[in-house]
Amino acid sequence: MLKAKQLDCLACLRPLPAEVIAQLFARQLASGLWEGDDGTARGRLVATTRALADCTDSRIDSAHPVYGAQVQKAIHAVCVLARGSEGGPGMPDEADVSLAMVTAVRVAGDERLRAAAMSTLQKSGLSRRRKRYELS
Numbered sequence: 001m002l003k004a005k006q007l008d009c010l011a012c013l014r015p016l017p018a019e020v021i022a023q024l025f026a027r028q029l030a031s032g033l034w035e036g037d038d039g040t041a042r043g044r045l046v047a048t049t050r051a052l053a054d055c056t057d058s059r060i061d062s063a064h065p066v067y068g069a070q071v072q073k074a075i076h077a078v079c080v081l082a083r084g085s086e087g088g089p090g091m092p093d094e095a096d097v098s099l100a101m102v103t104a105v106r107v108a109g110d111e112r113l114r115a116a117a118m119s120t121l122q123k124s125g126l127s128r129r130r131k132r133y134e135l136s
Contacts, residue, residue: 015058024051025070032070032077042092045081048074049100056106063109075104075113079120097121 016024028034029044034051036043055061055071062071082097092100101121108114 016054021054021058021060021067024054025067028070028074032073032075033081034074040091041081042096045078045092045096045100048078049096049103052078052100052103052107056103061107061109062113068109071107071109072113075108075117078104079117082120083123 028051031044032048033044034047036045036047052071052074055067060067060071062068062075064071078100081092082101098121101117104117105114108117
């Protein structure tokens with residue numbers, strides 16, 4: 001789960017300088033994700049969420065003329081990871097996936113991509129797991 005300090009960092013709305021944005025995208029993996037500190041799927045999801053939040057702050061979305069294709073790839077990678085997250089060691093938890101999906105929706109520059117991200121959140125089973133716990 002993300003810590004309060006990490007959430008505060010996600011909430012800041014200061015655009016990054018162009019050279020920092022270029023460095024950010026230079027670190028993106030071929031999968032579309034960014035590498036986390038611990039080399040786990042959860043670490044990659046958290047790092048990607050941070051990177052996409054930086055994009056939001058800098059008004060970069062999937063329609064951006066320079067970085068749009070990389071943002072689209074990141075959104076698709078987050079969706080794949082969200083669909084495959086079942087918990088366990090090194091896997092993202094429900095809060096990590098939810099935050100990543102919300103951030104992905106924010107950088108989706110067109111309705112079709114945004115709808116795909118929303119659909120992934122619904123199909124990922126997070127809603128069903130939540131309802132199952134509420135019924136118990």
